[in-house]
Amino acid sequence: MTPVLVATTLVRPAGPPVPCPAAPLLAAELRRHGLDVEQRALSTGETTAHTVFGGVGLGLRADGEHERAARSALGAWLAVTGPRRVELAAPRSFCAGVERAVEVVEKALSRTSQPVYVRKQIVHNTHVVADLEARGAVFVDELDGVPDDATVVFSAHGVSPAVRGVAAERELDVIDATCPLVAKVHTEARRFAGRGDTVLLIGHADHEEVEGTLGEAPDQTILVQSAAEAALVEVEDPTRLSYLMQTTLSVEEAGEIVDVLKARFPALRGPGSDDICYATTNRQNALRAIADRADLVLVVGSENSSNSQRLVELARRAGRQAHLIDDVGALRPGWLVGVGVIGLTAGASAPPRLVEEVLAALGGLGPVNAAEHEVARETIQFTLPSPVRR
DSSP states (O other), X not given: OOOEEEEEEEEOSSSOOEEOTTHHHHHHHHHHTTOOEEEEEEEGGGOSXXXXXXXXXXXXXXXXXXXXXXXXHHHHHXXXXXXXXXXXXXXXXXXXXXXXHHHHHHHHHHTOSSOEXXXXXXXXXXXXXXXXXXHTEEEXXXXXXXXXXXXXXXXXXXXXXXXXXXXXXTXXXXXXXXXXXXXXXXXXXXXXXXTTOEEEEESOTTOHHHHXXXXXXXXXXXXXXXXXXXXXXXXXXXXXXXXXXXXXXXXXXXXXXXXXXXHHOTTOBOOSSOSSOHHHHHHHHHHHHHHTTOSEEEEEOOTTOHHHHHHHHHHHHTTOEEEEESSGGGOOGGGGTTOOEEEEEEOTXXXXXXXXXXXXXXXXXXXXXXXXXXXXXXXXXXXXXXXXXX
């Protein structure tokens, strides 16, 4: 198939070249039409169609077979050009636990010429995983995918004692990248179970963090996923009861669940400090600060990122149109119809560059006035685990 060419720059016979920052948007739309796409500089003479407006442009070249679909995709984006304001939530993107986990894998790769294996995704972001794979990391679902005598990194979400036991039996070289705030919840689970309590774990089934925490005391832990489940859960001794939380929950929804549990079980005890991590809380508060000003909210993050999903839910509860996008290519022209103000944020596992790419592409549709709204300054740093500290 002859690829459709999308202009990254329009070269004119007279005058300076015209940048096309929205080229990734047009290229992605064409791929959604099933077309093969190549992005490069094009002269205006070789384009099938192009437009220059406000110092930027859009242009493409397509043969007869693909010209109709190509013009349709170009027209869809041209229909939503115009000036916009972008309200940037801050903090956004990487948190300290994610930065630490990524650095663990990078340092592990730098100290050996052998493959470094990572159990599960190191953090829940497709771009982070792809980047580390390109550097030599090998991601596996379970330890049976790790050869003997190999190095294996445990992801930021933590693992159960059973997984640690298998790694010890096989004498694998383990580097633990569990986020310290997740490790805190594991410690609390052991402590609460050790004093004889039933532990009610508030979280989402099948999330890796929850699976690891449940494994600390599986016979004494009950998963509670919603206020409806909290209203029905039964415990053996309501006088010996504690609760814990997944670190990436919606603050509001988790609070509702705890309120239901406390109403039913007055003796219920919780952790000494919040389990929902500071980064999750900060990103939710930052989005609240801008959501009411926005016609559309974009959250940069991957589908399996719990904290990113919670941000989308928060925006929708505020009555906003909201979408989770893995990167700039996931934007749809239909979302921007009638939209003058966009709220933009990113989950704690999304690289900052992805937000910058979205901003740049929006600037290719017309002038963008971006304003950042910071609700908290994050200065926390976590020490690396000893195997990669030296």
